[in-house]
Amino acid sequence: xxxxxWLLALFxxxxxxxxxxxxxxxxxxxxxxPHRIDISFNxxxxxxxxxxxxxxxAIRAMSAVVSLPTxxxxxxxxxxxxxxxxxxMDALAHLLAGRYIRAAKSAKNALAQESGLMYLVDxxxxxxxxxxxxxxxxxxxxALAHLLLAESAQSLQNSxxxxxxxxxxxxxxxxxxxQDVREGVQLRAARWALDDQDADAALDMLSQLPQGVARRTxxxxxxxxxxxxxxxxxxxxxxxxxxxxxxAFSAAAAQSxxxxxxxxxxxxxxxxxxxxQAWASLDDSERAMPELAVHAALRLMALHGDxxxxxxxxxxxxxxxxxxxxAISEVVRVKAITVLEQCFxxxxxxxxARIESAQRALPNDGNLQYLAGMxxxxxxxWGKAKQLLQQSSSxxxxxxxxxxxxxxxxxxxxxxxxxxxxxxxxxRAALI
Numbered sequence: 001x002x003x004x005x006w007l008l009a010l011f012x013x014x015x016x017x018x019x020x021x022x023x024x025x026x027x028x029x030x031x032x033x034p035h036r037i038d039i040s041f042n043x044x045x046x047x048x049x050x051x052x053x054x055x056x057x058a059i060r061a062m063s064a065v066v067s068l069p070t071x072x073x074x075x076x077x078x079x080x081x082x083x084x085x086x087x088x089m090d091a092l093a094h095l096l097a098g099r100y101i102r103a104a105k106s107a108k109n110a111l112a113q114e115s116g117l118m119y120l121v122d123x124x125x126x127x128x129x130x131x132x133x134x135x136x137x138x139x140x141x142x143a144l145a146h147l148l149l150a151e152s153a154q155s156l157q158n159s160x161x162x163x164x165x166x167x168x169x170x171x172x173x174x175x176x177x178x179q180d181v182r183e184g185v186q187l188r189a190a191r192w193a194l195d196d197q198d199a200d201a202a203l204d205m206l207s208q209l210p211q212g213v214a215r216r217t218x219x220x221x222x223x224x225x226x227x228x229x230x231x232x233x234x235x236x237x238x239x240x241x242x243x244x245x246x247x248a249f250s251a252a253a254a255q256s257x258x259x260x261x262x263x264x265x266x267x268x269x270x271x272x273x274x275x276x277q278a279w280a281s282l283d284d285s286e287r288a289m290p291e292l293a294v295h296a297a298l299r300l301m302a303l304h305g306d307x308x309x310x311x312x313x314x315x316x317x318x319x320x321x322x323x324x325x326x327a328i329s330e331v332v333r334v335k336a337i338t339v340l341e342q343c344f345x346x347x348x349x350x351x352x353a354r355i356e357s358a359q360r361a362l363p364n365d366g367n368l369q370y371l372a373g374m375x376x377x378x379x380x381x382w383g384k385a386k387q388l389l390q391q392s393s394s395x396x397x398x399x400x401x402x403x404x405x406x407x408x409x410x411x412x413x414x415x416x417x418x419x420x421x422x423x424x425x426x427x428r429a430a431l432i
Contacts, residue, residue, distance in 0.1 A: 077117060084113035088141065091148045100152040107148040114141055143173035143181040147188060154192050162192065183213050190222045199230035217248045228261075233268055234281065237261040241283070262292050272305035279313070290317045290328045290336075297339045307346035310339055322358035322368065334398045337371050344378040352379075359388070366395030370405055377408055386412050393428070403432045 026041035039047075091106035117138075146169035153162035166189055173182035186205055193202035203226045206219060213219055220243050227236035240261055244254035262282055269275035279287070279296050286292055294317070297310035314336060321328060321336055340347075340355075347355075352375060359365070359372040373388030389405050389412075396402040410425035 080113050080117055084110050084117065084141070087113060088145060088148075091145070095148055095151060095155075098155075100155045104149050104152040107145045107152070110145045111142065114138060114145070139172055139175045139178040140181050143169045143178055143185060146172060147181075147185050150192075151188065154195070159196075166192075183209065187218060187222065190226070194222065194225050194229065197229065199226045202226040203230065203232075215242070217243065217246050220246065221248065233261060233265045237265055258286060259289055259291060262286050262289075263295055266292070266296050266299055269299065269303070272300060272303050272309075275300055275303060275305065276309070287313075288316060290320060290332050293317045294332050294335045294339065298335055301339060301342045307343040311343055311346060311351065314339060318354060322362065324362060330397060333367050334401060337367055337401065340371060341374060344375065347375070347378075364395065366392045366397065367401070370396055370401050373405070374408065377412070382412060382415070399432050403429045406432065 028039050028041050028044040030037040030039070087106045087110035091103045091110060094100070094103035094106060146165040150162045150165040150169060153159075153165065166185070169185045170182065172178065173185055186209055190202045190205040193199075193205060202222065206214065206223050206226065209219060214223075220239050224236055224239040224243065227233075227239055237258065240254070240257050243249060244258060248254075249257065265278050265281070266275065269278050275296065282292065293313050297313045300310045300313075301307065317336075320326060321333060326333075355368075355372050355375050359368040362368050369388045369392035373385045373392060376382075376388065377385035386409065389409050393402060393405045393409065396405060406425045406429035410422045410429065413419075413422035413425055
């Protein structure tokens with residue numbers, strides 16, 4: 001389309017010139033005493049145009065001759081710049097291929113080429129758009145080259161060389177136009193510290209990141225590893241929550257990770273006050289996890305804490321524990337029963353009603369039969385306790401609870417002075 005417009009414009013100019021010059025009878029007279037020169041106006045215009053073109057060509061030719069040394073220097077600089085970028089790409093390719101010594105050599109060559117270009121620029125020998133681009137990227141290039149050298153040294157277990165080039169990479173990426181590279185250098189340094197099992201150095205490097213960078217998924221993953229390595233469970237749990245919000249893991253994996261860290265946090269408590277503080281630091285969704293609630297209550301009783309507090313924690317998950325076809329594992333249910341056994345003296349009428357109601361709703365559940373039987377036994381309701389414990393002895397899956405049931409039946413038989421039944425119960429308990 002553009003060519004068609006140019007062609008139309010050319011025809012228009014040719015037509016206008018023909019109309020103007022075809023019938024033009026004007027004359028141009030030049031007086032140069034004692035001479036007089038008469039020429040047509042068309043010829044005079046042609047001479048002026050030719051003179052202009054000749055002068056323009058002469059000026060361009062002179063400019064080209066004068067700029068030859070500058071163009072030669074520019075060409076040499078461009079060749080060095082291309083070689084520099086080529087060496088940098090070779091270093092990256094060698095590093096990915098596991099050729100660490102070759103990668104380090106290529107990165108050093110790139111730095112040498114870059115230093116040569118900077119020397120020419122500092123002396124004012126080079127000017128132009130290409131050098132402007134070079135100056136804008138020089139900090140990034142130096143930082144990347146030093147980073148590749150440090151990465152190669154890390155792979156070769158040369159810590160001294162790695163730290164040297166890490167420092168140079170950080171200093172090269174200090175200017176504003178290289179901040180993205182600096183963030184990458186800091187993240188790589190944190191990863192190297194984790195590889196060396198130096199959690200404190202990794203956390204220190206991650207703490208220097210800007211707030212926006214520190215909330216990225218990669219930063220949070222590194223922070224999680226460092227916090228777990230440093231056994232800072234509270235910080236690791238908070239980081240795992242952020243990763244879960246960012247959907248860095250699947251829902252099941254995130255829940256498992258958070259649950260595991262919360263269990264570690266509860267296990268780190270060495271007295272009831274610390275345990276209550278750890279429990280309060282958990283989110284509502286975490287306190288609603290049956291595994292955590294049961295473990296916290298069991299841990300509190302092991303630390304000789306308040307049984308009423310343990311019962312309050314268990315109350316949050318009680319309805320889920322006694323639901324038919326509950327997804328809660330048998331191990332968790334057995335632990336919950338163990339906690340309630342230790343809290344029998346603190347059970348009030350409401351708890352007794354809950355236990356009895358749950359057992360009536362699921363009459364064939366061995367765990368609830370055992371729990372209700374032991375509850376009645378603690379309240380000296382011998383008849384109900386004997387009936388439920390006899391039923392649970394054949395329905396229980398957990399060997400420990402089954403043994404306790406037979407021992408309780410043996411105790412009841414001794415109270416009735418039924419020595420044969422007591423002996424049989426003790427025998428059953430011993431066989432288990």
